[in-house]
Amino acid sequence: MRRVLAVLAVALALGLAQRAEVSGGSPFGLQGGVRLVLVPFLVEGRLYAGTGAGASGGGADLLLKLPLTDLYLGLGGFLGTGPSLTLPQEGRGQGGVRAVLGTWLNLPLPLLGVFAELHPTYYPATGGLGLGGGIGVSLGF
Structure with a gap:
């Protein structure tokens, strides 16, 4: 049942998405996702999944x-799971909360955007803090 709900959520997100994104950086290395407009010109939502060495x-x-x-x-x-998220308790995934500070880089390309972000992160399970970042490419629909 969980897999059916996950597939349904992804299909609906792709149907409502305004942009598809690929980025590299925290927390998972290489990531793919979608941006959804929640309030035009003001609020967006982003869903992403990724994998990397860590x-x-x-x-x-x-x-x-x-x-x-x-x-x-x-x-x-x-x-997520993996050694970079679970140290020192390797093998037990954990979650986190992150802030996003980002900007679009001004490139004269239609429907294509490049963005850079900083991610201050808090890991509630260990009480740890971190700082990550990322850079990505976004294709608008």
Whole structure:
């Protein structure tokens, strides 16, 4: 039943998505996802999944776009497994909460965007803090 719900959620997200994204960086290395417009020109949602040498998993972010700028702020959560997320308790996945500080890089390309982000992260299971980042390419529909 869980797999059916997961497939249904992904299919609905792809149907409602405004942008498809591929990025490299925290928390999972190589990630793919979609952005959904929740409030036009103001609030977006992002769903992503990824895998890398250190971890694999997925998450969701709620992003607030700052009007008249290319900046956005957000808050999200993720759940994953792998040595980079589970040290010192290797093998037991964990989740985290992250803030997102991002900007779009101004490139004169139609329907194609490049973005850079910083991710201050909190791991509730261990009480640890971290700082990550990422850079990605976004294809608009």
